[in-house]
Each structure stands twice: as structure tokens, then as C-alpha cells.
Amino acid sequence: MEQYLLDFDLKVMAPELVIVSAAALLSVMDLFLKETASRKVIAVLSLAAVLAAGVFAVMGFGHPPYQILGDTYRIDSFSLTFKVIILAGTALVLLLSLHLNKEEIETREGEYYYLLLTAVLGGMVMVSSADLITLFVGLELLSLSSYVLVGIRRKDLKSNEAAWKYVVLGGVSSAFILYGMSFVYGLTGSTNLFVIRDRLMQALYSGYDLFVYLALFLMVVGFGFKIATAPFQMWTPDVYQGAMTPVTAFLAVVSKTAAFALVMRIMLIAFLPVFSPQISVGVEKLLMILAALSMIAGNAVALKQTNAKRLMAYSSIAQAGYILVPLSTLGFVLFPSLAYYLLAYLFMTLGAFAVLDVVTREGKNEELHVFAGLHQRSPWLAFAMSVFLISLAGLPVTAGFFGKFYLIINAIGREQHWLAGVMILTTVVSYYYYFGIIRQMYFRSPASLRPIPVPWTAGLVIVVGVIGTIGLGLLPDTVLQSLGKIDWGSGFDLAKNAVRQ
Amino acid sequence: MYLTSYLALAAILFSIGLYGVLTKRNAVMVLFCIELMLNAVNINLIAFSKFGLFPNLTGQIFTLFTITVAAAEAAVGIAILIALYRNKETAEADQYNSMKG
Numbered sequence: 001m002e003q004y005l006l007d008f009d010l011k012v013m014a015p016e017l018v019i020v021s022a023a024a025l026l027s028v029m030d031l032f033l034k035e036t037a038s039r040k041v042i043a044v045l046s047l048a049a050v051l052a053a054g055v056f057a058v059m060g061f062g063h064p065p066y067q068i069l070g071d072t073y074r075i076d077s078f079s080l081t082f083k084v085i086i087l088a089g090t091a092l093v094l095l096l097s098l099h100l101n102k103e104e105i106e107t108r109e110g111e112y113y114y115l116l117l118t119a120v121l122g123g124m125v126m127v128s129s130a131d132l133i134t135l136f137v138g139l140e141l142l143s144l145s146s147y148v149l150v151g152i153r154r155k156d157l158k159s160n161e162a163a164w165k166y167v168v169l170g171g172v173s174s175a176f177i178l179y180g181m182s183f184v185y186g187l188t189g190s191t192n193l194f195v196i197r198d199r200l201m202q203a204l205y206s207g208y209d210l211f212v213y214l215a216l217f218l219m220v221v222g223f224g225f226k227i228a229t230a231p232f233q234m235w236t237p238d239v240y241q242g243a244m245t246p247v248t249a250f251l252a253v254v255s256k257t258a259a260f261a262l263v264m265r266i267m268l269i270a271f272l273p274v275f276s277p278q279i280s281v282g283v284e285k286l287l288m289i290l291a292a293l294s295m296i297a298g299n300a301v302a303l304k305q306t307n308a309k310r311l312m313a314y315s316s317i318a319q320a321g322y323i324l325v326p327l328s329t330l331g332f333v334l335f336p337s338l339a340y341y342l343l344a345y346l347f348m349t350l351g352a353f354a355v356l357d358v359v360t361r362e363g364k365n366e367e368l369h370v371f372a373g374l375h376q377r378s379p380w381l382a383f384a385m386s387v388f389l390i391s392l393a394g395l396p397v398t399a400g401f402f403g404k405f406y407l408i409i410n411a412i413g414r415e416q417h418w419l420a421g422v423m424i425l426t427t428v429v430s431y432y433y434y435f436g437i438i439r440q441m442y443f444r445s446p447a448s449l450r451p452i453p454v455p456w457t458a459g460l461v462i463v464v465g466v467i468g469t470i471g472l473g474l475l476p477d478t479v480l481q482s483l484g485k486i487d488w489g490s491g492f493d494l495a496k497n498a499v500r501q
Numbered sequence: 502m503y504l505t506s507y508l509a510l511a512a513i514l515f516s517i518g519l520y521g522v523l524t525k526r527n528a529v530m531v532l533f534c535i536e537l538m539l540n541a542v543n544i545n546l547i548a549f550s551k552f553g554l555f556p557n558l559t560g561q562i563f564t565l566f567t568i569t570v571a572a573a574e575a576a577v578g579i580a581i582l583i584a585l586y587r588n589k590e591t592a593e594a595d596q597y598n599s600m601k602g
Binding site (some may be wrong): 015132133147156181187199242 | 511515518519522528531533535538539541542545546548549550553554555556557559560562563566567570573574577578580581582584585588589593597598599600
């Protein structure tokens with residue numbers, strides 16, 4: 001059967017189409033609204049668009065993988081799961097941004113919302129692509145929108161500086177990824193991940209193996225920047241500190257999840273030949289060392305942080321190290337454990353950022369001592385923050401504990417005991433700084449006894465975070481089993497309707 | 502033989518760009534150096550699309566995409582630099598150091 005480029009069932013792209021049309025319509029609407037009019041309607045509409053896209057993504061489950069647009073784009077269980085996580089994270093970030101007032105974003109309120117939409121569109125393209133070109137375009141759509149989002153407070157020096165550092169290091173990392181991609185193209189003559197997989201195998205056995213490793217190395221350096229692993233993490237603390245808290249939460253959760261999906265696609269489809277046992281050059285070792293370095297660097301430097309957002313930045317570097325563990329060991333429960341941890345990470349990180357947002361906004365200060373005596377001022381807020389911190393630290397009955405437990409199973413199952421050891425040791429170290437905040441909240445006296453005002457939208461995010469964190473912790477097996485039922489393998493096989501068989 | 506010289510040129514350009522990003526003090530020069538790195542990639546792609554193991558047009562199409570995206574990135578970078586310059590009144594990248602820790 002002859003296939004035309006646009007001859008496919010449009011329904012499978014419904015989530016992307018919803019987001020792209022919402023972003024286009026809202027940007028036009030922003031132009032026609034009066035300068036003085038409130039932009040809340042744009043915020044509410046973009047939230048509705050994200051929720052609608054999420055519903056479409058959930059409805060897409062249960063079908064065999066489907067490739068469209070000349071095999072460059074695929075819809076499968078892998079991409080749908082990541083899309084749902086990304087959209088849920090974005091919905092919570094949007095909810096958290098609803099109470100931002102006009103002064104804070106300096107009359108650029110409309111832009112803020114549709115830039116978030118284009119960023120999430122980039123993330124969705126990234127997780128669904130099966131082609132280097134679409135992967136790259138999705139990555140850049142996400143990155144370019146994030147650069148602007150970080151610098152959206154034009155008159156704030158810190159915001160400007162953060163955006164500058166992000167754009168420079170982001171540009172360098174894109175250049176590294178592209179340079180790697182160009183060698184992959186040279187060796188295989190194709191940008192399709194499945195064709196690359198077959199031809200890289202030939203290249204490895206016909207004397208071009210050094211070029212394959214060079215390409216892999218360049219791409220790992222670029223990805224290291226994007227997912228913020230040590231030793232490429234230097235931009236993270238500055239960017240997290242300079243951006244507005246909801247944007248920081250977006251970078252920590254949504255960008256990171258999308259970048260991980262991208263890394264998994266490229267590593268497990270295109271570079272699969274390199275991982276085969278006959279080759280054994282230690283690509284896994286390289287990834288494991290990256291994971292261990294980020295755990296050590298993130299947790300060690302976090303110990304001496306006094307700024308709450310910088311502390312969260314180093315914490316997220318450490319979390320990136322944990323998340324790399326199943327991928328680098330290619331463990332037996334790779335996908336379910338990774339999806340479980342990403343879900344747990346979503347709830348606890350967004351919840352923690354929501355509390356951080358309301359507390360720092362009230363205290364007009366981002367130092368750790370704004371949390372002093374929070375227990376006496378707003379006991380429920382202090383309780384919620386404790387739940388998130390305990391989960392981030394990985395103590396029992398929270399999602400974080402089981403998440404880390406499942407990640408470690410991957411390392412132990414592959415007999416990488418040193419990696420499991422590093423993970424456990426650095427986790428113990430991390431207790432110190434997480435409990436530092438809890439100590440501030442419960443054992444320090446507050447500057448004033450005034451309760452902290454919590455807007456209902458931020459309150460909703462916190463409640464969802466607490467329910468998610470404790471719920472995932474109470475029913476870990478049920479969640480893991482249902483995640484295990486997802487047909488992960490289909491994300492890495494050629495679809496039946498592929499053009500090139 | 503042809504391919505090697507193109508690859509060497511691209512590698513040299515990429516290295517000059519990377520060196521510039523890491524050492525240049527002027528912020529505009531830093532942005533130029535990122536462009537150098539991206540253009541090195543373009544040379545690579547075009548050379549491979551003519552002399553690669555499987556020569557075909559895909560590489561040239563890829564180049565069109567990278568050129569477009571690089572332009573967008575340069576625009577965003579310059580815009581951020583202008584905002585930064587208005588607040589800080591300097592284009593020396595090593596003065597952008599208000600955040601530490």
C-alpha cells in the first residue's frame with residue numbers, strides 16, 4: 001500500500017494538536033486583549049488545554065505502536081506514559097502559576113502561559129520521536145521556550161543572568177549533541193533510529209568502531225548537560241535560583257523527564273548494538289560513573305547550601321544520578337522502576353516547590369531560615385513539607401523510599417554492588433540537609449507568628465503532592481504491577497505500519 | 502581523502518568554538534563561538550551527505566533544520582543579552598556573577 005506523508009489517523013496526534021492549537025490561539029488572543037485586562041483567562045484556558053491533551057494521551061493506551069509522518073514520529077506505550085507524566089507535571093505547574101500576579105512577571109503574563117505550552121509541546125515531540133531530526137527539533141523547542149521562561153522577569157538581574165547561563169550552556173550542549181548526531185548520520189546515512197541501529201552494527205564490525213564511540217561520547221556529554229548530571233551540572237544551581245519558582249519546578253520535573261525519555265530512546269534503539277555483550281567496551285560503565293558522580297557531587301555540595309532553591313537544585317542533580325541507575329545497569333525492572341520513580345519525583349518535587357513558593361513569597365527571602373518555626377505558623381504546611389522532604393530523602397512509607405528501593409534492585413540484580421553502595425551512602429548523606437529544613441520548621445522560633453497565606457491553587461498542588469507521595473508509598477506493589485503491565489518493549493520495536501520494513 | 506579534510510575542518514571549527522565559549526570575556530563573542538560550533542556540525546553533515554558511507558540527501562535536509570534552529574537560538578540569546586545589558590550595563594560575561602554558592 002502506498003503511504004502518503006499525511007495519510008494517517010489524525011486522532012493519534014490529538015494531544016500534540018490540542019497543545020499546538022491552544023498555544024497558537026492563546027498567543028493571538030493575548031494580542032487582542034486590552035493591555036490592562038487580566039490574563040487569567042489565558043492561564044485557565046492553557047490549563048484546560050493541558051488537561052484535555054492528558055485525557056487524549058490516556059485514551060491512546062492499548063493500541064499497537066503506530067508510526068506516522070514517514071516513520072519519524074511514533075505513538076506507543078512508552079511515549080504515552082511519558083506524555084502523561086509530562087502533562088501531569090505541566091498541569092500542576094500551571095496551577096501553581098495561577099496566583100502569580102502581574103507585577104511578578106512584569107506584564108508578560110500571557111507570554112508566560114503560551115511559552116509553557118510550547119515547551120511542553122517540545123517535550124511531547126521529544127518523547128514520541130523515532131528520528132534524529134524530530135528529536136532535535138523537539139529538544140530545541142523545549143530548550144528555547146525554557147530559556148525565555150527563565151528570563152521572563154526582564155528587569156530582575158538574577159533572572160537575566162540565569163537565562164544567560166542557561167542559553168550559553170544549553171547552546172553548547174545542543175552543539176555537542178548535534179556533532180554526535182552528524183557522525184551517526186555519516187556512519188549510517190540515515191536519521192531513522194531503527195535504520196541507525198541496524199547499520200551501526202555493521203559499522204562496529206567493519207572498522208568504524210572508533211567513530212561510533214566518538215559519536216556516543218559527544219552525545220553523552222550533551223545529554224549530561226540537558227539532564228544535569230555531574231560533571232556537566234554547573235548551570236543548574238544558578239538557573240534554578242534565578243528563575244521564578246514555578247519555572248524552576250517545570251525545569252526540575254518536566255524538562256528532566258522529557259530529556260530522560262530522549263536519552264532512553266537514543267541509547268536503547270540507536271545505540272543498542274554498543275550495549276551488546278560481545279562488544280563490551282564499557283558504555284554502561286561510563287553511564288554508571290556519571291550516575292555515581294552526580295549522586296556524590298549533588299549530595300555533597302547540597303550540604304553547604306543556605307539558599308533553599310540552590311539546595312533543591314543540588315538535590316535534583318542527585319536525583320538525576322539515581323534515575324540514571326536503572327538505565328546504566330539495564331536492570332530487569334528498568335521501565336516500571338523508572339516510571340515509578342519519575343511519578344514519585346513528580347509529586348514530591350512539585351509539592352516541595354509549591355510549599356517553597358508560598359513560604360519564600362511571604363518571607364520575601366529564599367534563605368533556608370524563612371522556614372524557621374513554620375510549624376507554629378502553619379502546622380499543615382510544615383507537615384506537608386516534611387512529607388515531601390522525607391520522601392526526597394527516601395525514608396519508608398513514602399513514594400521516595402520505594403522508588404529508590406526499586407532503583408537499587410536494578411543495580412543489585414546486575415551485580416553492580418558498588419553503585420548500590422554509592423546510592424545508599426549518598427542517600428544517608430542527604431538526610432543531613434533534608435532534615436536541616438525540617439529542623440528549621442520544628443525547632444527554630446519563627447520571626448512572626450502570622451500564618452502563611454496559601455492561595456487555593458497552590459494549596460491544591462500541595463494536597464495532590466501529599467496524596468501522590470503517600471499514596472504511591474502505601475500501594476507500591478499495585479502501582480508497580482500496573483506499570484509493569486504497560487507494553488514497554490513496543491517502544492523499541494519497529495511498528496507494523498512502518499514504511500521501511 | 503576529501504572526507505577527511507572536511508571532517509578536519511569541522512573538528513577545528515568545533516574546537517575553536519568550544520575554546521571561545523570557555524575563555525572569551527565578551528558575551529557577544531561567546532554567542533558567536535556557539536554559532537561556530539553549530540556551523541562545524543553543518544559542514545560535517547554536508548560532507549557526510551556527499552562522501553559518507555551511505556551518501557544521500559538527508560544530511561542536507563538536517564542542515565536546513567539546524568540552520569533554522571541555530572538562528573532562533575541566536576535570536577533568543579541576543580534578546581537575553583540585551584535585557585541583561587540594560588540591567589548590568591556591561592557585556593563582559595565574567596561580570597555576570599551575582600549568584601554564588
